[in-house]
Amino acid sequence: MASPAKRIIVTGGSGQVGQHVIATLLSHGHDVLNLDIAPLPPSLSSKVHTLRTDLTDSGQVHSALTSRFHPACPFDPATEPLNQIPDAVIHLAGYPRGMIVPDGEMYRVNTLASYNVIEAACRLGVKKILVASTVCVYGPPYAEGDMDLPCFPVDEEVDTNPMDVYAISKVCVEKTARGFARRFASFGVDIYVFRIAAVIPPGEYERFFTSWRADPRDHKAVGWSYTDAQDFGKMCHLAVLKDGLGFQIFNATNDDITVETRGSTATAFLKQASPSVPFTREMGETEAPLTNRKVKELLGFQQDHSWRMYVA
């Protein structure tokens, strides 16, 4: 049965992750408005309007969240009423790592844009808010030097205590989301945070895995885990449809560890690769160390894009 179509605002939809999220949402029949300072590529701009919005400006965000989705001349209030509140906001915009701009500017944009979007969405009565975070909050990806994960598998209960500014900015975003979810709980607001791993867009598997396979220890920093861009779009679609979970954090990862365990197991590989890290439970034979068990159990996620389908 087809799922109900929703009106969804995506922020940062022009970026690497956002383009695939938008394409997936469109494939499920949703209506989308993109808020970004950059345009969408032509393949999407004919279907989705981009309202150029600087999300670090609170006034722009409040106005944009009540915007119409489609330009028209003249507007037809019967087709698209003025001041409609979207069914969901998916907040992806921001800097996806350090070293793009100076650290302080990255921290300012990531925290302020997220604050503005979460605050405006809650105050305007949006009932579903999805927020992009990162598995960098677990520490290793941009640490100073080699760092072990705290345990295997890493689930969403593990303490987050990163040292790099990008991950620290995302810890702040997660805390902001949690506080607003608590504050607006009686209004029926759900806020789900996705901790995304290294994102692999379609056609990029060979490139990623060729570099990773040279030495499996090379992808220790990313926790031997990844996020397929299209599968992440599917997670967003499922999250938009799933109401009533309040505040949740999900590891938005795919099922499989990124090394070949043929004849062995993920556990055996990890015991050898990170011998001092404790195990908190028995892991599946090929389970990703940054486990996605929760997103499967609570949102019913099933991956479509195992890396094994694309890497010879």
Ligand SMILES: NC(=O)c1ccc[n+]([C@@H]2O[C@H](COP(=O)([O-])OP(=O)(O)OC[C@H]3O[C@@H](n4cnc5c(N)ncnc54)[C@H](O)[C@@H]3O)[C@@H](O)[C@H]2O)c1
């Ligand atoms: N790509 C990854 O591997 C990865 C991994 C983990 C988490 N994430 C998270 O996913 C989200 C999207 O990442 P991405 O890889 O698509 O990044 P990206 O840089 O490709 O896209 C980010 C988008 O945000 C927009 N943006 C930046 N500042 C803005 C502002 N002030 N106002 C409006 N728009 C603004 C940019 O124009 C861009 O289109 C980010 O929150 C990132 O932290 C990405």
